[in-house]
Amino acid sequence: MELAGILIAPLLASGFSLLPCGRRFAPPVTLLASVAALALAVSVALEAAATGHVAASGEWLTCDGLGALVLVLVALVGFTAALFSWGYIGESVKHGRQKSTRLYYTLYNLFVLSMLAVPLLANVALMWIAVELTTLISAFLVGFEDTPEALEAAWKYVVLTTLGAVLALLGFLILYWGSRVAGLEPFTWQGLVEAAPRMPPALLWPAFLFILVGFGTKVGLVPMHTWLPDAHSQAPASICALLSGVETTTVLYVILRLFPVIGGAPGLDARPWFVGFGLISVAVATLLLIYVRDFKRMFAFSTVEHMGIILVAAGLGGAGAHLGAAYQITGHAIAKSFCFFAAGVTVLTVGTQEIAAVRGLARTSPIAAAALLIGGFAIAGAPPFAIFVSELVIFKAGLAGGQYAVIAILAALVVIAFCAVMLHINRMVFGAGAQDGKRAAALPRSCKLTLVLAVIPLVIIGLYVPAPLQELLKAAAAAMGG
Amino acid sequence: MNSPPILFALDALTGALFLLTAIGVVATRQVLASLQLFILQSALLTLSAIxxxxxxxxxxxxxxxxITIATKTLLIPWLLRRTVNAEVYRTREIERVLNIPSSLLITAVLIVLAYVVASPLLNAVGVPFAQINLPLGIAAMFLGAFTIAVRREAVPQLLGLLAVENGVFFAGVAIVPNLPVIAELAAAVDVPVVALVVGMLTRRIHARLGTTAVGQLASLREE
Structure with missing residues (x-):
């Protein structure tokens, strides 16, 4: 019943947000629903961590370790972003655009709903629909600010990711064909893993490639990443936190699900593809991180980098690397959403996204400066934050597996990316510049509260991993076939 | 499965026409003509499914x-006419990313490529109708993607996207004739939603920027 409840809460909130009750009604309703979804998701995750598997509501909804991890992350960012929206969207649609506030919250809830559905739906065909809906629903959220740049970003986002999803659809149809040949009836992930050894490899392999390239577009793997920095920099900050923090993760989750399926087939090896795509993504993203001029784009490129790292970790194989991948997924979702809240606060303060135009933030707005610094350190992978630990786990597992070249390249790129990000943030926060003496605008209270709430898990999971989370990460790693 | 040869021959003919419409979408200059070709292509997809x-x-x-006849030949054209301004349909693209002869040359390469991609699958599993539908579906898919790359107007790019979807379904009806009903219904909902979302976005771009030449939007990039 809990699994259904997780989906019902945002659905109800989306319906209520449509009611013409003024723009003060929708934000608290959305927040309430997101708290409910988060509470249910945590209880499902605890159960999944303890028992390894949760099934409910007939055959339609199910959740294992990996699914529960993604579910909790989506629900968590869904909650913090809802809180952030309250002040942020209130600020940007101040003047009588009640209708667009209602539209924002309606779509916001549907967007969160579609992302929550991806790890829950048992049927793979339905899961594809959920992934496709995440794009279609969020298109208007990306273009919400209605500037020419935002509309351009929304256009590229919809056309390219839908094209990717349709390519992936052919992959899933071929997968279904293969599963019929192998005599499998319900088209579920569990069933696919079991049927994989009996499927003709000539079908399984093209299916894998179509899905990797198709959904890889939506994850932002290079060279299909071109839309990502646009969409993730032009959307409102609260939406960026969802797009970058968890939407990419939910789609990556689908690709990771394929890993044990391919691993079960004789003669097929997906690992070189994972490592190759991952390393190229990390390399290109690192290069772009050096040249970037817009701080929201900077965090977007950092997402491409992290998706690459997770893919490499999955491709290295083995329980250690997969545990590192699961930990990295967790650390990235929490840190990246925080980074975009920090970026949103900075935009509210200085009114620009250009790195060069922001100098000496520590003097004009200490809150934005502190948030950017913490976010920067967390996402770049400084100790004591989780990404530092997870990257070490991945490196260690890779070295233990004898993948010296891969780890050497990956480590070098991660260090360069760290320096690039911190250099940009350092200039923005401490640089001497033109902004001295100008009073910064006051920040909405809900934005400040979001920063405080979002920093708590960010710090905690770096310092120590609670036992249930440890179990959940292990279960997630096991679901990747590690 | 002993299907009458006449059905096989008719399906081959449908497939050939299907591919021709996909080539047509690449080559047409007129926005309205692209839309009509898409409707024709959807009708051929319906015929193949029957x-x-x-x-x-x-x-x-x-x-x-x-579902195809209802959504793709009736609902989507209606939706597009409702959401996108009439003047967009009268537009004629003068500028393209590639000229038409070069485009057609690449089209030929893509069709050959589609057969190369499809042949290992067909060798592995013998399904008679897949011999026709799978390579042609993949070819239509490639051509649709190519259309998106070379066209600059919003509506032809959308039609390219829908042509990719048609290609996938053209292959799909042969390789998975017993797709679960739920997936059919979902696909029936998905495709019009794609058209609606992209159509409304086109309308907003038109209202805001005064043009629908989305291929020329390039303010977002690294210098």
Whole structure:
């Protein structure tokens, strides 16, 4: 019943947000629903961590370790972003655009709903629909600010990711064909893993490639990443936190699900593809991180980098690397959403996204400066934050597996990316510049509260991993076939 | 599965026409003509689904045919006409990323490529109708993607996207004739939503920027 409840809460909130009750009604309703979804998701995750598997509501909804991890992350960012929206969207649609506030919250809830559905739906065909809906629903959220740049970003986002999803659809149809040949009836992930050894490899392999390239577009793997920095920099900050923090993760989750399926087939090896795509993504993203001029784009490129790292970790194989991948997924979702809240606060303060135009933030707005610094350190992978630990786990597992070249390249790129990000943030926060003496605008209270709430898990999971989370990460790693 | 040869021959003819419409979408200059070609292509997809439904005795394929005819030949054109301004349809693209002869040359390469991609699958599993539908579906898919790359107007790019979807379904009706009903229904909802979302976005771009030449939007990039 809990699994259904997780989906019902945002659905109800989306319906209520449509009611013409003024723009003060929708934000608290959305927040309430997101708290409910988060509470249910945590209880499902605890159960999944303890028992390894949760099934409910007939055959339609199910959740294992990996699914529960993604579910909790989506629900968590869904909650913090809802809180952030309250002040942020209130600020940007101040003047009588009640209708667009209602539209924002309606779509916001549907967007969160579609992302929550991806790890829950048992049927793979339905899961594809959920992934496709995440794009279609969020298109208007990306273009919400209605500037020419935002509309351009929304256009590229919809056309390219839908094209990717349709390519992936052919992959899933071929997968279904293969599963019929192998005599499998319900088209579920569990069933696919079991049927994989009996499927003709000539079908399984093209299916894998179509899905990797198709959904890889939506994850932002290079060279299909071109839309990502646009969409993730032009959307409102609260939406960026969802797009970058968890939407990419939910789609990556689908690709990771394929890993044990391919691993079960004789003669097929997906690992070189994972490592190759991952390393190229990390390399290109690192290069772009050096040249970037817009701080929201900077965090977007950092997402491409992290998706690459997770893919490499999955491709290295083995329980250690997969545990590192699961930990990295967790650390990235929490840190990246925080980074975009920090970026949103900075935009509210200085009114620009250009790195060069922001100098000496520590003097004009200490809150934005502190948030950017913490976010920067967390996402770049400084100790004591989780990404530092997870990257070490991945490196260690890779070295233990004898993948010296891969780890050497990956480590070098991660260090360069760290320096690039911190250099940009350092200039923005401490640089001497033109902004001295100008009073910064006051920040909405809900934005400040979001920063405080979002920093708590960010710090905690770096310092120590609670036992249930440890179990959940292990279960997630096991679901990747590690 | 002993399907009458006449159905096989008719499906081959449908497939050939299907591919021709995909080539047409690449080559047409007129926005309205692209839309009409898309409607024709969807009608051919419907026809193929009916032929395969007869041959395989599959109710699912008749459902696919009904859904396709309802959504793609009636609902989507109606939606697009409602959402996108009439003047967009009168637009003629003078500028393209590639000229038409070069585009057609690449089209030929893509069709050959589609056969190369499809042949290992066909060798592995023998399904008679897949011999026609799979490579042609993949070819239409490639051509649709190519259309998106070379066209600059919003509506032709959208039609390219829908042509990719048509290609996938053209292959799909042959390789999975017994797709679960739920997936059919979902696909029936998905495709019009794609058209609606992209159509409304086009309308906003038109209202805001005064143009629908989305290929020329390039303010977001690294210098």
């Amino acid at each position: 032929l395969l439904g007869l041959a395989e005795d599959s109710v699912h394929l008749f459902a696919v045919a009904a």
